[in-house]
Amino acid sequence: MNDRLFSELRLGSLTVAGRIAKSATSETRASEGGHVTDELLAFYEPIARAKTPLIITGNVYVMPQGKSTPRQCGIDDDDKLPGLRRWTALAREHGARIVAQLNHCGRQNIPAAVGLTEAVSASDVTEKLMGTKPRPLGKGEIHDVVDAFAEAAVRAERAGFDGVQIHIGHGYLLNQFLAPYTNRRDDAYGGSLENRMRIVRETLEAIRGRVGRDYPVIAKLNGADLLYGRRGATTKELLAVAKMLERGGIDAVEITVGHYESGLPMMRGNFDTFFSTMAEHGAAKNTSPARRLGLRLIAPVLARACNTLWPAQEGFNRRYARLFRRELRIPILCVGGFHTRSAMEDAIASGDCDAITIGRAMIANPWLARDLREGRAGPVCNYTNGCIARAGNMPVDCYDPRVTAERELVTLRRKGAAVATV
Numbered sequence: 001m002n003d004r005l006f007s008e009l010r011l012g013s014l015t016v017a018g019r020i021a022k023s024a025t026s027e028t029r030a031s032e033g034g035h036v037t038d039e040l041l042a043f044y045e046p047i048a049r050a051k052t053p054l055i056i057t058g059n060v061y062v063m064p065q066g067k068s069t070p071r072q073c074g075i076d077d078d079d080k081l082p083g084l085r086r087w088t089a090l091a092r093e094h095g096a097r098i099v100a101q102l103n104h105c106g107r108q109n110i111p112a113a114v115g116l117t118e119a120v121s122a123s124d125v126t127e128k129l130m131g132t133k134p135r136p137l138g139k140g141e142i143h144d145v146v147d148a149f150a151e152a153a154v155r156a157e158r159a160g161f162d163g164v165q166i167h168i169g170h171g172y173l174l175n176q177f178l179a180p181y182t183n184r185r186d187d188a189y190g191g192s193l194e195n196r197m198r199i200v201r202e203t204l205e206a207i208r209g210r211v212g213r214d215y216p217v218i219a220k221l222n223g224a225d226l227l228y229g230r231r232g233a234t235t236k237e238l239l240a241v242a243k244m245l246e247r248g249g250i251d252a253v254e255i256t257v258g259h260y261e262s263g264l265p266m267m268r269g270n271f272d273t274f275f276s277t278m279a280e281h282g283a284a285k286n287t288s289p290a291r292r293l294g295l296r297l298i299a300p301v302l303a304r305a306c307n308t309l310w311p312a313q314e315g316f317n318r319r320y321a322r323l324f325r326r327e328l329r330i331p332i333l334c335v336g337g338f339h340t341r342s343a344m345e346d347a348i349a350s351g352d353c354d355a356i357t358i359g360r361a362m363i364a365n366p367w368l369a370r371d372l373r374e375g376r377a378g379p380v381c382n383y384t385n386g387c388i389a390r391a392g393n394m395p396v397d398c399y400d401p402r403v404t405a406e407r408e409l410v411t412l413r414r415k416g417a418a419v420a421t422v
Contacts, residue, residue, distance in 0.1 A: 003373075004019065004345050004348055004349065005018060005019050005020055005341065005344055005345060005348075005356075005372055005373075006018040006019070006020075006053070006372075006373055007019060009053070009054075009331060009354060009355055010331070011054075011163065011216050011218060011251045011252045011331060012163070012214070012215075012216040012217070012251030012252075013214045013215070013216060014097065014162055014163055014216040014251070016053045016054045016097050016355075017051075017053045017095075017097075018052075018053030018054070018369070019053070019344075019348055019354065019355040019356060020052070020053060020054075020344065020355065020356050020357075020358060020368075020369060020372065021052070021053060021054035021055065021056055021333065021355060021356070021357045021358070022047055022052055022054070022055045022056055022357070022358060022359075022362050023056055023254070023335045023357035023358055023359040023362075024056050024057060024058050024059055024101045024165070024167070024220070024359070025058045025359055025363060025387075025396050026058055026059070026068075026069060026072075026388075026391040026392060026396060027040060027043065027058040027071075027072070027073065027395065027396045028069055028070065028071045028072070028391065028392060028393065028394060028395050028396060029043055029071060029073075029395045029396065030071050030072060030073035030074070031071065032070070032071060033074075034061065034067070034072060034073055034074030034076070034080065035073070035074075035079070035080055035083045036073060036080070036083025036084060036086055036087050037083075039395065040073065040087070041086060041087065041090055043366075043395075043396060043397070044087070044090060044091070045090060046366035046367055046411055046414075047096070047362060047366045047369075048090050048091045048093070048094040048096045048098075049094050049367075049414075050094075050366060050367045050368065050369045050370040050371075051094055051095050051096060051369060051370060051373070052096050052362075052368075052369040053096065053097065053369065054096070054097050054098075054099065054355075055091055055096050055097065055098045055099070056098075056099050056101055056165055056254075056357065057073070057087070057098065057099065057100050057101050058072075058073065058101065058396070059072070059101045059102075059103035059105075059167055059172075060072070060073045060074055060075040060100055060101060060102060060103065060152070061073075061074045061075070061076060061103060061104065061105070062075060062076055062102050062103065062104055062145075062148040062149050062151070062152040063076050063104065063144070063145070063148040064076060064115075064116070065104070065116065065120060066103065066104030066105050066106070066145075066148070066173065067105065067109065067114045067115075067116070068103070068105035068108060068109045068114070068172075068392070069109070069113070069114065069283065069391070069392040069393070070113055070114055070286075070392070070393070071395075072114075075100060075102065075152045075155050075156060075159075076148065076151075076152065078155065080155070080159075081155065081158060081159055084100075084155070084156070084159035084160075084161075085159050085160055087159070088159055088160035088161055088162075089160065092160070097162045097163075098161055098162055099161060099162055099163045099164060099165050099216070099218065100152075100156040100159075100161045100163075100164050100165070101164070101165040101167055101220070102149055102152045102153065102156070102164050102165065102166055102167065103167040103172055103173075104145055104148070104149070104172065104173040104174070105172050105173060106119065106120060106121045106122075106134065106171075106172055106173030106176045107119045107120070107121040107125070107126075107127045107132055107133075107134035107173075107176060107182070108127055108130070108132075108170075108171055108172060108259075108260050109130070109132065110130050110132060110283070110286045110287060111132065112286070113283075113286035118134070118135055119132045119133075119134040119135075120134050120135055120136070120137050120141070120173075121134035121135075121136065121137070121173065121176050121182060122136065122137065122173075122176045122177045122182055122183040122184075122185055122189065122190065123136050123182060123183055123184040123185055123190075124136055125181065125182050125184065127260065127261065128261050129260045129261055130260075130283075130287060131287065131288070131291060136185065139187065139188075139189070142189060142199055145173070145199070145203075146199065146202045146203050146206050147206060149166065149203045149206065149207060150203070150206035150207050150209065150210045151210070152164070153207040153210060153211050153215070153217070154210050154211060157211050157215055162216060163215065163216030163217060163218065163251070164207070164215075164216075164217055164218075165217075165218045165219065165220055165254070166200075166203060166204065166207070166217065166218075166219045166220070166250075167219075167220045168200055168219050168220060168221045168222075168241070169220045169221050169222040169256045169257075169258075170220075170222070170256060170258065170259065170260070170266065171225075171258070171259025171260050171261065171262070174199060174200050174203065175222060175225070175233070175259065177189060177190075177196055177197070177198075177199045177200070178196050178197055178200065178225075178233040178237070178238070178241060179196075179225050179227065179231070179232045179233045179259070180196070180231040180232075180233075181225075181227050181230040181231045181232055182259075183196050193237050193240060193241075196233075197240075197241050197244060200241060200244070200245070201244055201248060204217070204219075204245060204248045204249070204250060205248060208248070208249050213249055216251050217249070217250055217251055218250065218251050218252040218253065218254065218333075219242075219245055219250050219252075219253050219254070220253075220254045220256060221238060221241065221242060221245075221253050221254070221255060221256070222238055222255075222256055222257055222258065222320075223235055223238065223255045223256070223257050223317055223319075223320020223321065223323070223324065224238070224257055224258075224320060225238075225257075225258065225259055225262065226257060226258045226259075226262040226263075226265050227259055227261060227262055228262070228263075230261075232259065232262075235320065235323065239323065239324060239327055242324055242327070242328055243327065243328065246328050246329065246330050250330065251330060251331075252330050252331040252332070252333060252354075253324060253328065253330065253331075253332055253333070254332075254333040254334070254335060254357055255317050255320050255321040255324055255332060255333065255334050255335070255353070256317060256335050256336070257316075257317055257320065257336075263306065263309065263310070264306050264309075264310050265309075265310055265316075267310070267337075267360075267385055267388055268310040268311060268312055268313055268316055268336075268337055268383070269310070269311070269312045269337075269360075269383030269384060269385045270307060270311075270312065270382070270383055270384045270385070271302070271303045271306040271307055271310075271385065272303050272307070272384070273303075273384065273386070273389070274299075274302075274303060274306070274384070274385050274386075274388075274389045275295055275296075275298075275299035275302050275303060275389075276296060276299045277386060277389035277390065278295065278389045278390075279292045279295040279296045279299070281389070281390045281393060281394055282389045282390045282391060282392060282393050282394070283391060283392030283393055285393050286392070286393065312337065312383040313336075313337055314336075314337050314338055314339065314340065314343040315334070315336055315337065315338055315343050315346075315347050315352075316336040316337050317334050317335060317336035318334060318336065318347055318352045318353070319352075321333075321334035321347075321352050321353040322350075322351070322352040322353075325351060325352060325353060325354070331354040331355060332353045332354050332355075333353060333354065333355045333356070333357050334347060334352065334353035334355075334356060334357065335356075335357040335358070335359060337360075337361075337383070338356050338357075338358055338361065339358070339360075339361035339368075339380065339381055341372055344356045344372075360381045360383065360385070360387060360388070361380075361381045363381070363387050363396060363397065363398050364379050364380065364381035364382075364398045364400070364403050364407065365378045365379040365380065365381070365403075365407060365410075366407070366411075367410060367411070367414065370414075378406075378407075378410055379398075379403045379404075379406040379407045379410065380403070381398070381403070382400055382403065384400065386398070386399035386400060387399060
């Protein structure tokens with residue numbers, strides 16, 4: 001019988017044994033210096049053991065200036081290579097393909113929390129969620145960023161990654177150049193769409209110039225910025241960016257949505273405890289006492305608003321992915337709350353996308369790929385977003401005791417079964 005979810009997918013020269021992938025997650029499991037740790041590999045081990053067809057790593061910073069959170073993994077120096085090779089060896093041992101997500105956060109960080117004195121961006125527009133006011137990058141510094149992405153791609157190839165993903169979404173630096181709201185420049189990198197996407201084009205050209213045309217390079221791109229009341233990049237503009245990337249040799253595009261300042265359309269779910277948890281345990285813990293207090297005070301109001309605006313929904317980016325798939329010839333991947341076989345199959349069968357990428361459901365159940373392949377039931381994400389509320393300050397994990405208890409039981413059973421067959 002033909003299993004749509006586990007039919008082969010071609011990403012340039014890379015053949016992937018299925019149409020489901022782990023999407024990037026913020027991990028907070030590397031060393032303080034950005035090196036791979038046993039703790040980081042422990043998170044990925046069951047995902048690899050489940051023979052997940054494609055694993056996209058959490059974002060790794062291409063230069064220290066681009067670090068977004070404490071204990072984020074880096075790919076900015078050759079001293080990271082031994083650990084990165086352990087990461088790729090883990091995936092290879094279990095037959096999974098693994099792609100490194102390359103990123104520079106720009107203004108979306110709290111500089112003091114990551115050992116920096118300042119943040120940078122296209123322009124000096126304050127990031128409202130974190131209260132970070134960046135300084136604009138000079139032209140020479142833009143060239144340094146482009147070169148850092150290219151060097152990181154070379155390092156990824158040397159470390160054994162099957163490819164790289166350029167992060168151009170979620171309001172990170174490359175996305176900051178695309179959005180008029182965060183890009184007020186009047187030089188060759190601002191103004192027209194052609195100028196605003198110049199850094200993206202130069203980044204892809206630099207990567208291709210260093211790793212060649214055959215090394216798989218994919219992109220993560222917003223379907224819409226959704227900067228309500230502000231001028232984000234529109235879907236029409238982002239489609240033009242995707243077409244430029246396709247002409248430049250990109251092998252696939254993963255469609256997502258939103259900036260940090262957009263609110264929470266990129267996750268959806270139940271937000272009853274989200275903001276209080278973020279203030280107590282998450283990234284907001286690194287902000288000023290006044291900002292944390294303010295967040296705690298308005299947490300109930302924010303929770304009610306977010307529950308109304310962004311309730312849990314499977315495939316909430318399908319409408320954007322559909323537009324990109326109609327316009328492009330390369331594969332389109334879609335992220336957005338997927339956790340059931342029926343929703344995944346429907347998204348692919350309807351022609352909305354070529355593959356599904358999964359974040360929270362795979363945090364709750366790292367064996368999800370195996371469960372889908374074998375028709376088993378397993379732990380199910382409840383989308384209370386406790387994992388995301390703690391992101392940037394605590395290790396990536398599911399923090400629902402009911403789900404984690406079931407997950408640990410399943411993991412013990414499957415490890416025992418694996419040992420018994422040796």
